[in-house]
Amino acid sequence: MHRTRGERLMEYSIGVDIGGTKIAMAIVDQNGKVFYKNTYPTPNTTNLETMKLLNENVLNLIDIANQESMHLVSVGIGSAGQVDYENGKILSGTVNIKDWNNVDIRGFLSQTTKLPIYVDNDANTFVIAEHQLGGGKNVNDIISITLGTGIGGGVVTGGKVLRGAWGGAAELGHLTVKFDGPKCNCGSIGCIETYASGSGIANRMRERLQNVTSEKFSYYKEHPEKLTSKEVFEWYEHDFSEAKEVINLAITALAYGVVNVIHTFNPSTIIFGGGLAESNRWFITEVQKKVKEIGLSSLVKDVEIKVSELGYDAGLIGAAYQVWADK
Amino acid sequence: MHRTRGERLMEYSIGVDIGGTKIAMAIVDQNGKVFYKNTYPTPNTTNLETMKLLNENVLNLIDIANQESMHLVSVGIGSAGQVDYENGKILSGTVNIKDWNNVDIRGFLSQTTKLPIYVDNDANTFVIAEHQLGGGKNVNDIISITLGTGIGGGVVTGGKVLRGAWGGAAELGHLTVKFDGPKCNCGSIGCIETYASGSGIANRMRERLQNVTSEKFSYYKEHPEKLTSKEVFEWYEHDFSEAKEVINLAITALAYGVVNVIHTFNPSTIIFGGGLAESNRWFITEVQKKVKEIGLSSLVKDVEIKVSELGYDAGLIGAAYQVWADK
Incomplete structure (x- = not known):
């Protein structure tokens, strides 16, 4: 198992960044280090197509994490558009993502991954990163x-x-x-x-x-x-x-x-x-x-x-x- | 002593509302009930005059509370203008209150009253009341x-x-x-x-x-x-x-x-x-x-x-x- 120096178990989380042109995914550790990053063009067909792409590649990353004995604690998604954070749903991708309306990402991915699913707007995930690790630390x-x-x-x-x-x-x-x-x-x-x-x-x-x-x-x-x-x-x-x-x-x-x-x-x-x-x-x-x-x-x-x-x-x-x- | 039904000691706090034309003061209980309210014209001379008025009348209310065995826990001030909430200071009364700049209300009143002094902008104290007791309850x-x-x-x-x-x-x-x-x-x-x-x-x-x-x-x-x-x-x-x-x-x-x-x-x-x-x-x-x-x-x-x-x-x-x- 991966442990920090104090023998505290290092935690990992899968990050997914959904933009209008591309989707990026990776495993991220508690220090903000990025592993196994991949990017894919955002499907401009149906939201089912996008969900299929997310699901397949998240499951892939889970397999990798298991092989590497990385202790995964969640999947966190940041998406362009309007997000219902409480319920883990995309309300609307606005004009930037096609057919990205009323999508229950949490409902879908929590069934296949058995992990806690966080869903937020990509501008919120940006400020979270800045606050935790960037120019807004402390x-x-x-x-x-x-x-x-x-x-x-x-x-x-x-x-x-x-x-x-x-x-x-x-x-x-x-x-x-x-x-x-x-x-x-x-x-x-x-x-x-x-x-x-x-x-x-x-x-x-x-x-x-x-x-x-x-x-x-x-x-x-x-x-x-x-x-x-x-x-x-x-x-x-x-x-x-x-x-x-x-x-x-x-x-x-x-x-x-x-x-x-x-x-x-x-x-x-x-x-x-x-x-x-x-x-x-x-x-x-x-x-x-x-x-x-x-x-x-x-x-x-x-x-x-x-x-x-x-x-x-x-x-x-x-x-x-x-x-x-x-x- | 005043007790609520569950025998919890009822707490009281002195409220002071400082506006451009008048200053209101009273003792307020935890249910928002107002006792011994008085209003005074806001002095339009010096901030020392205003502080003197505040101090005298707050001390009066403390005397009344003591006589009535009301358990006073603080003095809370809401003032027009810009307030440094952390430090309990008036930064500026803007155009509405004369000479109401850089006034250390907490420093002054905590010495004379020996009570915790809270100082906030009057628009903030308004939203506190609405949240606790008014249209924003729950x-x-x-x-x-x-x-x-x-x-x-x-x-x-x-x-x-x-x-x-x-x-x-x-x-x-x-x-x-x-x-x-x-x-x-x-x-x-x-x-x-x-x-x-x-x-x-x-x-x-x-x-x-x-x-x-x-x-x-x-x-x-x-x-x-x-x-x-x-x-x-x-x-x-x-x-x-x-x-x-x-x-x-x-x-x-x-x-x-x-x-x-x-x-x-x-x-x-x-x-x-x-x-x-x-x-x-x-x-x-x-x-x-x-x-x-x-x-x-x-x-x-x-x-x-x-x-x-x-x-x-x-x-x-x-x-x-x-x-x-x-x-």
Whole structure:
């Protein structure tokens, strides 16, 4: 058996990170070390297909753990979309995962694995990893904001993950900062996701391209669906005024969103993650400057704002870590 | 000695509610019953004057409690403004209380009273009362929003009062819902307080009066400082279009603020308090309708939105109740 130095039995947990494009799985130990990691493309057919893939590969990892005498204590899942944490169910994958609605993952996997099954939103598993092992270690009040195609939020307050009545809390991407702003996928208006997510930045740029005659944008005027935030950031570097407008708007909107969460939670630390933050650290620096200018001084002055150090495995590690997080 | 039926010793606590215009004090028992209540005008001179008033009258109540053999366990203070809950200090009374900055209430009163001193923001003591005795009894996830001159917020999540790193959390009046909106007293822009507080409603009306020629507003055009939200609500009842515009804007802004807190906290119950909500219950009904229209359906559909039933003593009772609230 694997034991730590104090002869305490080392525990292991299977982590599963379900995103819109890929699913990552691994065995994770109590120190956050990742073993036997594999990734698979997310099926874009039916939720049964996705459940089959999860089940087969989780059972595989259980076999490996048994062969290696690893003491498995749980399977922890982090998924994009809305999750009913209490009942271990996916409510809705929103637009990012096809047919990922009303899926009883816990019911299904607990029968085949005979292990406790934890299911949470992937933004929550991200903040769990940061709190346990990353930039929020030994900090009791942390907010995480993940900037990708959408914007996810996770909150640790008083040392505990914020869940709310049924686990739907911390939908921080859907904080409205301009109630007469652009329409959001969620049905509401002027959410920070409409300005500062990958899709939001691309959408705001598409609006501007309609009124622009310059040749340099002609390819994307003809193929607006090819435009992503990556091009907008590149154009910003080239000082193209329309792109500067879009990125500056993203900085402003996100800064007001961050101030809203600081005024709400009085946190010590805010940790940004997700591809958009990792690839554009200067963008987070600009958001930070703006936050310190506009927020209530007593609340914003001592808040540390930084980008995750755990990298792309944070959500996966946090998923596995759910079993140990609330202890 | 006063005993409950089970022969458990009944405990009492002194509650102090410090507002911009008056200070209320009383002895409160564990059932929320209020004894020997007195109110005093808030001194608008120096913080020493205010501390002297607090000290004398708290010591008076202690004498009464001793004579009546009431087992006093604490003095609990709820104050307008920003409070350092951990250290029992007033950081700033904001614009509502004169010279109410950096006041070490706990340090001062614990010497003279020899009792444990609790100090919190008055919006937090309001939510404590609602959670313990009011519309949030037996509910673990509650938001309170008090609409007065300003807007205060209180949050109970997972059964505990949300405090944050040093007790500055739940400044819900300063959630921005329009980052290009009107300037707020707090220094930021487009906070819900600029639209839906008493002072915000009056300010938005004053802006409109500047461009209005109608005779009916002439008194207030000459004396804009006399205008309060009360007149604006009356004009709304009389179908005056400028007042309708201001009140509808308040409903919209407040609804987006409420949706922001629902998306953030996934609460079961939202309780409104404060003079503005108590006098205009239809206004809260309109906010509720709008919230259900614009928020994420999974999160807003089951939230109960109501006005406090505890009335004007809620903050006072909650102040006294701090000692029992976290047990």
